[in-house]
Amino acid sequence: MNLSCLLCYQASPTPVCHWCEDDMFFFDAQVHGSNLLQYGPVAGHVKHSHYDALTVLGLHAWPMSSLVHQLKFTHSLTAGKVLSNWFVLKKRQCTLTVPNVLLPVPISAWRLSKRHYNQATVLCESLSRNLGIPVNQGWAKRRGFSVQHHLSKTARAENAKRVFSLTKPCIDKAIANNGNDELGTHFSVAIVDDVLTTGVTVNTLSKMLKQRYPNIHIQVWVAAFTPPPKSSLFQQT
Numbered sequence: 520m521n522l523s524c525l526l527c528y529q530a531s532p533t534p535v536c537h538w539c540e541d542d543m544f545f546f547d548a549q550v551h552g553s554n555l556l557q558y559g560p561v562a563g564h565v566k567h568s569h570y571d572a573l574t575v576l577g578l579h580a581w582p583m584s585s586l587v588h589q590l591k592f593t594h595s596l597t598a599g600k601v602l603s604n605w606f607v608l609k610k611r612q613c614t615l616t617v618p619n620v621l622l623p624v625p626i627s628a629w630r631l632s633k634r635h636y637n638q639a640t641v642l643c644e645s646l647s648r649n650l651g652i653p654v655n656q657g658w659a660k661r662r663g664f665s666v667q668h669h670l671s672k673t674a675r676a677e678n679a680k681r682v683f684s685l686t687k688p689c690i691d692k693a694i695a696n697n698g699n700d701e702l703g704t705h706f707s708v709a710i711v712d713d714v715l716t717t718g719v720t721v722n723t724l725s726k727m728l729k730q731r732y733p734n735i736h737i738q739v740w741v742a743a744f745t746p747p748p749k750s751s752l753f754q755q756t
């Protein structure tokens with residue numbers, strides 16, 4: 520086979536060579552626990568008042584950030600596949616319950632028309648094939664064309680409340696098909712996104728889900744966490 524690494528372009532039989540893979544920071548259930556909401560260096564920096572558990576593949580730092588960038592801006596399905604395959608391997612060591620449905624964080628119709636795909640959906644589809652968990656793409660909507668990344672934490676929270684909404688059907692059908700009551704008792708979902716920075720987006724969406732289905736169990740699954748500049752996590756790489 521004559522393949523080259525997505526990140527360093529050296530010859531490699533795998534899409535990411537083992538040198539690049541060795542340079543990545545991966546969270547490890549044995550070291551950091553299965554639920555990163557119980558791990559201070561992550562939990563202390565993200566909003567998480569409305570979801571129950573958090574799983575992250577790795578740190579949004581080079582070289583993983585480059586893979587996420589390829590997924591987000593060049594529609595690299597290979598990058599999406601590599602990230603989700605690693606995620607599935609990490610999931611095997613994790614003790615959290617398997618969710619009933621995967622929920623990609625929506626992007627706005629405006630952005631979808633420019634980018635032609637939602638990177639969270641790309642991740643979900645690959646995870647879904649690997650884990651046999653269905654994806655619900657129509658559960659929530661994102662309005663408008665504002666971007667979050669230049670806003671402060673408070674401004675993000677205000678903005679998120681305005682731009683996100685659950686759709687009318689949301690996950691009613693999945694819950695009913697599964698034989699659960701409408702409060703979502705014993706029903707578990709995973710909200711999936713590419714990058715977690717402040718946690719405001721997933722927390723806002725979780726709050727909306729819990730208002731509608733008070734007993735639902737919510738996990739958040741993301742590919743990469745952006746740590747604050749002086750995070751102790753950098754010392755471990």
Ligand SMILES: [Zn+2]
Nearest residue numbers: 524527536539
């Ligand atoms: Zn490489």
